[in-house]
Amino acid sequence: AQLWCSFRMSALKDYSVEQVMEWLKTVEISEKSLKAIENLKMIGEELVDAEADELMDDGVTGDDAKRIIHAIKSFKPPEDTAEASKEADTQPVKKEAAEVKALRAQLADAEKSYTELVALKKTMSAITMPVGCILQCKEELKSLPEEKRGPTQKKFTMYVKKRDDILKKLRELRGTFKENSENWRAITEIHEGSMQVVSKNSNFNFGKMVTTHTSRVFREQRAALASIKEVKQKLKKLGAL
16 A cells, blocks of 8 residues: 555656646645645645645645645546557547448448349339230230130240249348338339239339339439448548448
8 A cells, every 4th residue: 555655646746836736726725725835836746745734834724735635645646648648549540440330331231222222123123024914915815716825825824923923022022121111012012013904004004103113213222322332432531441
């Protein structure tokens, strides 16, 4: 304990006149006592070696002299200057590291969104062809005699499979979007609409509806790509890319 006290006091002993005055302001002594010590221009070594009665003789009040002596004995040196400087130097690095981490997370989200949107637009666009062909095959089958329906029936089966494969893919993609979000609802609408095409007019309306959705998805896709480029530029400036 004596060694630790000696160490603490030795740190105070090294204080300049200015540092002594700054420290005394934290001890909460009166202005009169503070002024008295200021007039003495005491350095740290002089203050540590001073006795309470000596301080009182120099104009410090009795209560303040006791406070100062107690403060000297319980003096705790501030954080080592070198360590403080080192920590201050690391602050920008820590801040930069946090910024890089946040940007990388943002980039990952944007890339994921872009990939999902590309797949969604591509799959949505693909559905109109088999749906239209199924309708065409149905119309042809109505006008063909039984013995000549073979090739058309084969095409019909092929397009039904294509439609069903695309609808399956759309259902899978729907799981990547938040329930009741715009894209989630669009997939549901396209899925239901594909089963309701029974005429040229309904096929036209279905195609128009799909185009509306794919155009919107394309805009979202471009926004995601712009976000990717922006984040990559920021990471590049930080030397993290």
